Amino acid sequence: MIDLRSDTVTKPSDAMRRAAADAPVGDDVYRDDPSVNELEARAADLAGMEAALFVPSGTMGNQIAIRTHTDRGQELLCDEQAHVYKWELGGIPQLSGVQPRILDCGERCVPTPEQVEAGYVAEDLHRPGTGLLCLENTHNSRGGVAVPKKHLDAAAAAAHERDVPVHLDGARFLNACVALEEDPAAMTEHVDSVLFCLSKGLGAPVGSVLAGEAAFVDRARRIRKLFGGAMRQAGIIAAPGLESLDNVDRLAEDHEHARRLAEGLNAIEGLSAPTPDTNIVMVNSGGAGLTGEELSTACKARDVSFSPFGEHTCRLCTHLDVDGEDVETALDRIADAVESA
Secondary structure, three states: OOOOOOOOOOOOOOOHHHHHOOOOOOHHOOOOHHHHHHHHHHHHHOOOOOOOEEEEOOOHHHHHHHHHOOOOOOOEEEEEOOOHOOOOOOOOHHHHHEEEEEEHHHHOOOHHHHHHHOOOOOOOOOOOOOOEEEEEEEEOOOOEEOOOOHHHHHHHHHOOOOOOEEEOOOOOOOHHHHHHOOOOHHHHOOOEEEEEEEOOOOOOOEEEEEEEEEHHHHHHHHHHOOOEEEEOOHHHHHHHHHHHHHHHHOHHHHHHHHHHHHHHHOOOOOOOOOOOOOOOEEEEEEOOOOOHHHHHHHHHOOOEEEEEEOOOEEEEEEOOOOOOOHHHHHHHHHHHHHHHO
């Protein structure tokens, strides 16, 4: 099976398995786990932040950030397709008591300064005010778009002019940095916190990192405890995360495979796929008379797995367990599925 459902499906490498087996550990609640401490220090340095917090998942990290930055009843500004709003089980109101005010950011993927200004609500006797701006890079639902730094900076500046902090959901943040040839620390220059996953393109079996100023991370650590995310001898999963940080540069291979995949899909009559920025390929099957579900089902029967993502759309992700030969084999099988429909 060639599994293109997500870059979360990767298996840990032998080096990661050895690192887990040999990891020095301690009780992380007491800050005694040396592997976790090293991971947090390296991740903070990579992201250009003062401190970082190891969390079990990207969703937990985003929700911790929202709860840490905001007060109950405040509003949060985000794109209508943002992961924090669309794919995190309504966590914003459930876990933080915050109400989202959504914006249509379109192909830009992050709001313009004018949208931030229009969406901002000042606190007064009747209204709780805007408490946070959430940005996303890469943007998952909009096709793995790598958002240029200047757009992030402009949105963040508009928020900061109104004393609104900015959180960057960067589950695939390092994909964006590689695609744009930007230093990660430079990309976060004007945001107050950033979340990035170790368990996607970097290939770790579990875990994400939330980074920001030291005082923010201290508060976030308490919220992690509240959300049930405090861990004990977590070095066993932090050690593979440390190994995964060595995989940043090779994300470019995933991007190249994704471009080849899109090129091949466009050559199949009835399919169309925009050239991707990173490792996510969105393919439309309407021209072939197939729904996304029908295309996915037909290809799964041919040992190629990917996810329906709309009535006539599917999402395919390249990752470190998919090589160039896998891409060519997948294209042959997808072509056969379409021709046989």
